[in-house]
């Protein structure tokens with residue numbers, strides 16, 4: 001044996017990341033162990049603590065966690081007397097009891113420790129509303145002379161400081177969730193639910209789960225050691241706003257408390273007479289794809305708990321009450337008033353999301369027809385259809401509002417909310433910023449008002465949250481509370497993970513300039529098949545998503561790209577297109593093919609930009625620049641899910657986009673800052689990777705507010721209609737030449753027709769100026 005080989009086996013130098021030969025980390029490898037985005041070193045006490053807590057866990061936990069199951073082997077006594085059946089039964093009882101949630105008071109962290117842990121994971125909590133008013137202390141008013149002395153700048157700075165101080169004052173430090181084990185032993189969730197979490201392979205809570213679960217499950221316990229919360233009354237529960245990066249696990253953050261609350265309420269209220277399933281929670285999501293994904297997640301968590309999670313359909317009948325104070329569009333107008341003051345709200349282009357909803361209606365009507373004909377076969381009319389047994393309903397806004405209004409909107413007539421849902425105690429808005437944006441606002445507000453339970457809890461989630469939407473939410477919660485007997489709102493607590501500024505920190509961003517529209521198609525082809533590695537960095541590994549501005553452009557890009565994958569590698573089946581003009585069944589099939597890895601390149605619109613979770617997507621290409629910073633965050637966030645590394649977001653821009661590209665460049669710069677990379681002009685490596693350089697960031701023009709608003713609603717105007725809407729590799733010169741030829745042929749034909757007509761009428765044929773030219777015909 002070569003002894004040197006043996007000795008050097010363990011110390012052989014491994015190729016470093018990014019070096020040739022080094023294994024490339026990709027989201028599709030799915031090898032991420034820790035799904036947490038941030039873990040800053042804040043004094044180092046946190047790491048010590050987590051080790052300590054692990055040792056303090058239950059014995060059973062310790063045995064499995066440390067992997068020392070064999071440690072008991074030395075204690076085995078082969079000659080001990082066999083236990084009697086009574087002893088065995090007693091042992092089993094003891095084991096079951098050990099498995100039950102502990103009755104004694106769990107040990108909580110002191111505030112200082114909480115602060116350290118929260119800071120190291122960049123979790124920031126603020127009480128936005130619902131503090132019980134304390135009588136104000138009289139403050140000395142500054143004299144007029146003093147006021148005059150201060151110049152404007154000084155005053156502004158002072159105001160800023162005061163604002164920050166107020167914010168800091170409102171900041172609180174509740175208990176974080178250090179492990180999923182605490183859910184069962186400290187926060188008392190049902191053991192089956194706890195087992196389902198483990199069964200799904202979730203080992204470490206993500207930041208948003210760390211921060212949000214204790215507060216949602218046991219707010220009084222989560223705030224027990226916190227200071228500055230004397231005026232925060234949590235007996236009736238809390239309302240919650242969670243702002244956390246894309247792919248950070250927000251879905252289970254709202255599903256776990258919703259499922260647990262239903263199990264508990266059912267255990268308390270259940271009698272043989274009451275119905276086992278009562279609609280208690282509604283989750284609203286902006287697109288059908290996202291809604292059905294939430295249903296799937298919910299069903300996995302609810303296995304064996306008896307909780308039914310259902311996707312809203314037109315054919316569903318829910319338990320509802322007649323609305324006594326019939327609300328008409330007057331209330332819609334109320335919301336409109338708010339929308340005027342929120343004219344800057346972040347939104348997706350109307351065409352994409354709104355048309356998705358319309359499409360949904362059409363599809364549903366097809367489904368309804370089918371079901372109706374089935375029902376006729378069973379000799380049952382629509383009215384006799386049984387009430388759907390549901391505990392958690394997941395829906396898009398319009399379809400539920402249609403149910404509440406008893407049909408679709410007739411043109412020119414105000415809509416009346418005819419039904420209310422008094423049993424609903426929890427309303428969850430996923431992608432809340434878009435649901436409260438003018439596109440969906442009326443529908444969302446309508447649903448909110450229909451949930452009439454006096455103790456309704458509200459939780460809102462998104463990766464992006466404009467301040468005006470936040471203000472609208474706070475105002476609406478306060479307004480609603482005034483109608484309740486208590487008159488005071490529940491505390492509204494906001495959790496922000498990372499910095500408040502929007503960012504996607506764990507992926508690589510590339511901003512690529514293409515001089516012309518056809519240049520973008522060439523650049524995309526180069527990403528697929530680079531001529532040399534220097535062209536545009538490493539090739540984009542499939543599977544990846546390509547976003548366009550409109551449905552037409554998605555379709556056109558698909559036509560252009562579908563033969564780009566060689567037949568031997570799967571051919572045109574590897575490239576697919578998904579948008580809201582396709583039927584529901586086609587959409588679901590494409591989603592399934594993309595998830596299974598059969599489709600490598602999925603061309604789509606903003607309909608898939610929010611919430612949809614494809615764990616193994618390696619990259620995102622913004623073929624057309626997203627319409628806002630928020631839209632960029634959501635599109636780019638389709639890769640790098642649950643902290644996976646190696647995701648890439650490539651954005652092409654042409655000179656048409658220059659007025660709008662600054663907001664995207666800012667998000668990229670912020671993401672790199674959050675990831676710990678500084679933007680440095682001299683950093684040539686980064687320049688080659690396409691990250692935004694400072695000179696570019698400075699040079700890009702600022703977008704005017706009005707332009708921003710227009711862009712959000714309509715996108716880049718030239719891409720909606722006209723020549724630029726078509727996607728082709730032909731240069732404008734080639735296209736002009738083709739047009740000229742086509743026009744010449746048309747003109748020649750026209751002349752011929754005119755000559756024939758003149759001959760028939762017996763007159764002289766019109767004299768042509770260039771009679772020698774015979775044209776192209």
Ligand SMILES: Nc1ncnc2c1ncn2[C@@H]1O[C@H](COP(=O)(O)OP(=O)(O)OP(=O)(O)O)[C@@H](O)[C@H]1O
Nearest residue numbers: 035202204205206246247248249250251611613642
């Ligand atoms: N604790 C965890 N450990 C590992 N993976 C997790 C954990 N929690 C959630 N995930 C996984 O992370 C992925 C992203 O989760 P989810 O879709 O809830 O993200 P999100 O925050 O809602 O993203 P988006 O803002 O894009 O909607 C999912 O595949 C989910 O299964």
